[in-house]
Amino acid sequence: MIKYYNRNNKSYEIEQVAGDKVLNWTYSSPIGLSLLELIIKRRIFSSLYGWYLTRRISRRKISSFVSNFNIDLSLTEKGLRDFSSFNDFFYRKLKPQARPIDKDDLSLISFGDGKLLAYETIDLEKLVQVKGFTYSLRELINNDQIAEKFTNGTCLILRLCPTDYHRFHFIDSGTCENTIKIKGAYYSVNPIALQKVKKLFCENKREWTIFHSNNFADVLYVEVGATCVGSIVQTYTPQTTVNRGDEKGYFKFGGSTVILFFESDQVSIDEDIIEQTKRGIESSVLLGERIGYKKIPLSRRG
Structure with missing residues (x-):
């Protein structure tokens, strides 16, 4: 349950x-x-x-x-x-009006439909999988230099169960680099499996990309495959301008996960999501809805 x-x-x-x-x-x-x-x-x-x-x-x-x-x-x-x-x-597409996109540049929107966990001021060596199970960002992407950029940043984990809309999207306008692919296993990403397999996200097939966001600095996208996911399909074109809410890609059959990492002091996540995460409970979100906001440096505040 x-x-x-x-x-x-x-x-x-x-x-x-x-x-x-x-x-x-x-x-x-x-x-x-x-x-x-x-x-x-x-x-x-x-x-x-x-x-x-x-x-x-x-x-x-x-x-x-x-x-x-x-x-x-x-x-x-x-x-x-x-x-x-x-x-x-x-991997059905939705009608444009099915998921209104929050257009406020200061709003951080959900990048898909699913169940969300959010962690602020993260320890790169002890990212939370479930209670008692942690993993390292370095292990997740196999790149120490990129991982270091997100020290004390924010981590969002969006789990897409098989009944969800299975396309994932950009949180902001900007440009996205090429995708790096990492081979791995195909464990389920359901919480039942997360409680059984240590460092599951680091075991599974996954892909990662740096997104240069216009409003939220550099954002690390990590897509994690799962049991029966034939492939992760990237539909964006690297190095070209995208808009907030544009599609980045989709998963073929199976429950899957998208993980986002933000640099330190870039975003604040809505309090209800943070509170539920502290209790170990995911929050249900839909593509385009606000889940947080951009932090404004003290020097720019009125």
Whole structure:
């Protein structure tokens, strides 16, 4: 059971988890854990299942998934019968009006739909995965020089469960560098798995990019793959100007995670998100909504 905080009605709710029984069995039973290490975490397993989900026959899964998880298809560009495969449905695009983007330059917006944790004044050597499990930014991106830029900065972890909109976006206008890809395993990023696999984010396949934001200085994007994620697809063009809310990329099937790092004294995160994170509870957010604001240096304040 995964409890999260609903910011809209200020209440706690229970997340509907796709495949929760299988997930619990895999990460809790001796047989499941053996299969996890031998087969499930490996690229071939995710690639084969991902291949099936791109075939037309996989369309049969869409209707029941929509019904079981109350997916609102009135917000999507395509209708139920228009998807060519389950994966086509999974990384579906939304209508522009479905996710209004906060246009205030001082507002920090959510970069996708999902469940958010936020940490301020981070220790680069002890980033929090879950209570008791930490990892290092250096291990996450394999680059000491880049990691050092974010000493005492802010870290945002957005978890996209399989029922979520699976595209991720830019938080601001600016330019983005080329993507660096790191090979790895394919563990689930569900909290159940995070409590079982040490340094999971550093074990999984991941990609990272430096985004030169116009209002928030340099921002480090890290996209982490997961079980059955056939690929992380980057749709932006490097070294070209992007606008706040523009798409950066998407995940194919599977729950996935996007992690953002900000330099020190650049942003403040909304208090309700910080308070829930201290309690170990994720906050539900939607693309484009405000989740914080830009810090204004004392020298520029009136």
